[in-house]
Amino acid sequence: MTALEHAAAEHPIVVGGVSLGAHVAVSWAVRNPDRCAGLVLALPAWNGSPDGAPAALAARASAQVVAAHGIDAALAGTSGWLHDELRRAWHGYGELLVPHLAEAAESVAPTLAELRSLDVPAGIVGCVDDPVHPVEVARAWADALPRAVLVETTLDAYPHALGRAVQAWRRAQGR
Incomplete structure (x- = not known):
């Protein structure tokens, strides 16, 4: 349940x-x-369908950058509360972040x-x-x-x- x-x-x-x-x-x-x-x-x-949705594209791109270069590189363009929130949340996922971002990008x-x-x-x-x-x-x-x-x-x-x-x-x- x-x-x-x-x-x-x-x-x-x-x-x-x-x-x-x-x-x-x-x-x-x-x-x-x-x-x-x-x-x-x-x-x-x-x-x-997520096709072409900006959030789906961002999730897919973030997954690729995190996989290749790490979380800090993926967050390089963010600042303020958004940077702090994503940094906290994304580190909480650990090794599951990339698959979760990829799954989010494909979810209906x-x-x-x-x-x-x-x-x-x-x-x-x-x-x-x-x-x-x-x-x-x-x-x-x-x-x-x-x-x-x-x-x-x-x-x-x-x-x-x-x-x-x-x-x-x-x-x-x-x-």
Whole structure:
């Protein structure tokens, strides 16, 4: 039993995530609509197939650079909170980072039709200046989810994105 299945065993739960984590949360909700009480989502990366999606291309390129030159080389173009967060997270994967990045680059995201099937409150955050997670994807997800509230922000304000997604989810509860 997965952690989500265990948590939802007694009553429906709110699930969420960032980027690929948002994809995982929605995919679980599609398979378990009766166990999902809502969605808290930040920076969804694509719909359906990853073909050509900037986040999929970035994950693939990152995997190649990490495999050839290491994490520090892959993070050379980042700074500030993003650098710190990726450095912390990527080191936590250890030897599994490259295969996880490669898997992420190939994973199929929920389709807009699947999103339309979820009648639960959903809070979504998109960053208007994020080239890897285009805000248009967040807008498409918000348009497809019947009870979604979208909040748009910038990468500078991103460290507060999940809090903003929770606030949006609370507003969506009234829809």
